[in-house]
Amino acid sequence: MTPRPDREPAAPVVQRIRIRYAKRGRLRFLSHRDFARALERAVRRAQIPIAYSSGFSPHPRISYVGAAPTGVASEAEYAELALQARMEPEELRTALDHVLPPGLDVIEAVEAQTASLADRIQVSHWRVELSGVEPERLRQAVDAFLAASEVPVERLTKQGRRSLDARAPVVRATVVGKSDIMSDMTGAAASDVAPSGESDTTCAILELVVRHVTPSVRPDEVLAGLRVVADLEPPVPPRVARIAQGALTEQGAIIDPLQADRDGALTGTPSA
């Protein structure tokens, strides 16, 4: 073995901070890799005391939980940052948000108090805007979809075509009128479902709650399912946004995955 220069061991992790961030507007077209690069650079610009992995090619220690697909906006993406020096979560949130480009926004930051975040993320709430589709037409398609016990759809993967059931993981699918949505919507979410182009276009909005399963079923697969059961073919590509992620209660509500950490903080459990 040729000798390599010695490296100092990486500084230990003293704190983990979990963030919820949004991917909005044009930045919906970011892939997950693109986002990860942008976040790493933002961490450097904001001079966050991020911990690095040890080894010959140290990487900032940031872990992500299931990213929204390229082209899909999101109000609820999650990541965890490991720090080598303590920082107030809110201070980190502000500093990071400050240096991220408009369209990437850090909404919340909490100190990790609990085990795996991923375990508390079981479902996604998606909002799908179908421009040029009559709400009534969409309602019929969704009814047919929900009535089916199984809706096989095909997905093109690197291994070739594979068939999966789009129906089983769908917990809820409802059609809402555009006006209902606009009135109760957060600004950011509205920006992602607001109709593009002419404001008088027909537009139907589909609210979906879908379980995270393997292979994954996301809005694309559900839309493929609507094509299968009801020949629904949107004239323009639908705009999709993830509104929330979390665990599902028996009543069908989605539990904020950062709630447990927040509760932990309130009871004053100190971490490392």
Place this chain on the structure above:
Amino acid sequence: MYESIHHSLTTEAAGIRAGVTSGTAARLDPTTSRRDVQMPARWEGRRTSRVGWTVMSKGSIFHRLEPLLYQVQKPIQYVGGELGAVTKDWDSTTVRWCLMYPDAYEVGLPNQGIQILYEILNEQPDVLAERTYAVWPDLEALMRQHGVPQFTVDAHRPVGDFDILGVSFATEMGYTNLLTALDLAGIPLDAIERDETHPIVIAGGHAAFNPEPIADFIDAAVLGDGEEAVLEITDIVREWKAEGRPGGREELLLRLARTEAIYVPRFYRVDYLPDGRIQRVVPTRPDVPFRVHKRTTMDLDSWPYPKKPLVPLAETVHERYAVEIFRGCTRGCRFCQAGMITRPVRERSITTIGEMVDNGLRESGFSEVGLLSLSSADHSEIADICSGLADRYDGENVSLSLPSTRVDAFNVTLAEELSRNGRRSGLTFAPEGGSERIRRVINKMVTEEDLIRTVVTAYTRGWRQVKLYFMCGLPTETDEDVVQIARLAHEVIKAGRAATGSKDIRCTVSIGGFVPKPHTPFQWAAQTDPQTIDRRLKLLKQAINADRSLGRAIGFRYHDGEPSLIEGLLSRGDRRVGRVIRRVWAEGGRFDGWSEHFSFQRWVDACEAELTPLGVSLEWYTMRERDQHEVLPWDHLDSGLDREWLWEDWQNALAEVEQDDCRWTPCFDCGVCPSMGTEIQVGPTGAKLLPLISVRSGA
């Protein structure tokens, strides 16, 4: 022809408005956002509003582009939103530039030339500069289908709406992409068919030192450094517009031509001899100069750009902050166009370099710094620069690289110094020629002992692999010169194994095809045909693997000779080659610099169809040696080099006589300094890089 500005209310903006009523959305509301109250310096520093989508942009076509983005590869490359990007209000500016790099975004975004000009132009209060890149064929097809024009990535404005379209050609292989962009922008391909509503199309970059093959498609070309040239062009356009555009487009072009530093092809006529050679190139009017001169920006410390580097969201070929540590090169490698046309050497001082790196890293968040130039180890204070930067960024996971290095052990020391903090970058050495004889021909003064000593130093200091770069098809080259590369590689491995006692060392031999370029001593040379090149490379491969033990430790990479031949056609072509470019483009030629898109046959067929009727051919342009008195298509374009000196250097090459470097030895009269009124600017300054005093949290 394009949608009117009434549509400018983008979907994002509409959404933000909707959000004003909601508590959680208040942060995004343009009037109350924290971003507005307390904007970080980078946004604040702009004379303009924040980038992009929270601002109404007049003429934005984004709402028409967006539905197409769901259907293409890597849509993020068309979205813009880079850190450092600028958008301005259209109406509050008077001169509007669209800067284009005629290749894919991932290649074009990191381009230093575009970034520098973009920043310099946008610093002018009444000037707006945006960027556009070549769109991939998938999006091009959709844009044609839906009538979406070529757009800028900054504010998604139609390229056809700008005053000036400036295109930077680092290589001739981007010519077909220029035509795609013009066509998608609704700009007539033929410059003479354009009117006052169309942008002035200006070519720059190294390929602009012979813009004749694209003379029909461009309105003007600028030779040399762009920093001052773009401001001068801006002044001329501003004045002409303020006067009410007297004399129309023709008058504006005339004003540009009269500067003697901007070439306007339409004011020059080319006459040909019966045998196809050029008889003369003459001005068509008395008030334009016979020769057009290149630009040289002196004192790089006064132009410390980029200050606010563009940091892309999409992945690009270089993810680093790059600082040019000097411009120009006097080593005199006879094949190297860049070295010839960028003279004289002008160093940036160690102090400025230190400031630029510090600022660039803070602005960008990049974790890599590239110290660029044509031969970075030649900077008079390179050792202090490398150790100073390594000290400053100790323990900060910043990697520093010196991409262009010469063959000596000193370079290994520098590379070692730079790799103290971050990843150890690969080492590439470029002896360029396999035999001592051919290295004398090309004036690459590297001995076999130099190379072996250097590579062995690298192996003993922990590098397990080095890359060796050579050229094939050089003037006077024989099979033996190429086969010598194998012997050299074998010696390198043997010496490396002996010195380290390890078999775990490798080298990669990488071969490029030689293309004779204008304004070099080899501008008269015959290019070698692709069959000969391919045959020599085959012989080389056999020779490398003749010894199986050594051959196993040697990687071999090469490109076939065909694309080089087309590059040769475009490099040394004249105006008649424009017809070939147009035909290739019309038949689908795009992205010719990409092997998966390049079609040699398409170029051969187009040459046959367009050149044969004119009595010339692809072979005539590329494989023919020129004599001393032939008028070359670029003779009326002055790079500062004395033609007689170039010819003498060509004769010296044939006689295998070397030429020294004027940086360390007396002037040998290449002609640049006296004719351009310039001089070599080198250190040392004696300054050192002190530790940074700013406090870095957690570092």
